[in-house]
Amino acid sequence: MKHKYGFVTLLLIAVAFAGYCFTALYVGSREKGEExxxxxxxxxxxxxxxxNIVGDAEGVTLTNLSEPQTGCxxxxxxxxxxxxxxxxADVFIVNGGGIENFLSKVAKSYPDLKxxxxxxxAGLLEDNSHVWMSVEKHKKQVENIARGLCKMDEGNREYYEGQEEAYLLKLSKLEEExxxxxxxxxxxxMISFHEAYAYLAEDYGLHVAFTLDLDEERQVSAGEVSDVISALKENDSAVIFAEELYGSEMAExxxxxxxAxxxxxxxxxxxxxxxxxxxSGMEENIRLIKEAYGVE
Known part of the structure; x- marks a missing residue:
């Protein structure tokens, strides 16, 4: 009986070891290809x-520097x-406009990094780098990314161009809406509680009656509350654009x-x-703006 259990134990160890070797071989080859x-x-x-440009391009790894909940x-x-x-990295894709305030450090540390x-x-507004909030200007960002990748990775040029065309078509539908x-x-x-909404105001041709840029560290004074209320009274049909995370308290x-x-x-x-x-995020924004201004 002891011999039987010993044999089973050895067999399980052998299976586990073989599985580990196979997994290591698979992961190693996959990482090698991605690199x-x-x-x-x-x-x-x-x-x-x-x-949306990289998609399933052969031999390309795409990763993000920050966590998806980091924010600006x-x-x-x-x-x-x-x-x-x-x-x-072979290339570091940035928004630009000063929003990544660490770029000089990166360039100094890695002078060969593209x-x-x-x-x-793309037509940034003065001192405002939230350009992706304009669908029209974001299309230019997508074009810049696609063309940059085509130059740096010639082997996938045709694939990137196809991906670019397909994604720009989707963005163009949003723009038409x-x-x-x-x-x-x-x-x-409109009254803005975040500087990013200046791009929405531009896209929709809205008059920005007042801007109060709110974030997690912003302390709003009684005077600023009074200024917002005054702006609303002077523009009685104004809609407040706010980010729920930081603007809900002020909005209430x-x-x-x-x-309002x-x-x-x-x-x-x-x-x-x-x-x-x-x-999907911009589509929801469009729906909410239509609702706020009573557009059928």
Whole structure:
């Protein structure tokens, strides 16, 4: 009986060892293949844009520097793990416009690393790098990413160009929806609780009556509350655009004093890694804006 149990034990060990060897061989070969061209993006909206270009391109690895719930990169501090990741990268795709305030450190540490600025010639608003919030300007970012990857990875050029064409078509459909709404609400007023919404105001032709840029560290004064209420009274049909995470408390305060409509809109800097997340997020923003302004 002891011999029988001993044999079974040896057999299980042998099976486990064989499985381990096979797994190690598979993972090793997969990683080796992926390492041919290694793409790193700075944060969520850049990852989603790049994901729609990279797709299943042969031999390409795409990864994101920050976690998908990080949000904007204004105050982001690079970690040792980030630097290690960038040391392996062939290209680093960034939004640009100053939102990644650590770029000089990256360029100094890795002078041979190619940095692809997605916002080049995209038409940034002054001192406002949230350009992905404009569908029209985000299309330019996608084009920049696609063309940059085509130059750096010639072997996948045709594939990238096909991916670019397909994704731009989807974005163009969103843009057409926006233009239809713009024709009905252009010139109306909005009050912004986040600087990212300046791009929405531009896309829809809205008048920005007042801006109060809120984030996790922003302390709102009584005077600023009074200014918002005054702006609402002077623009009685204005809609407040706010991010629910940081703007809900202020919105509730204002609603107690006025009958203002509040539209909680996604700034599209957080989410899962679904390739359609930008499309679905912006589609929901469009629906909410239509509802807030009474567009049928």
């Amino acid at each position: 041919r061209f290694f793409v790193v993006t700075s944060f969520y909206p850049m990852y989603i844009a790049a994901e 990169m204004h105050d982001y501090q690079l970690t040792p793990e980030d630097m290690k990741l960038l040391s392996r 940095i692809l600025d997605a916002s080049q010639d 926006q233009k239809e709404i713009r024709s009905k609400i252009q010139g109306k007023s 305060t204002v609603k107690k004093e006025t009958d 409509k509040v539209c909680f809109l996604d700034t599209l800097v957080r989410g899962d890694y679904s390739s359609d997340s930008y499309l």
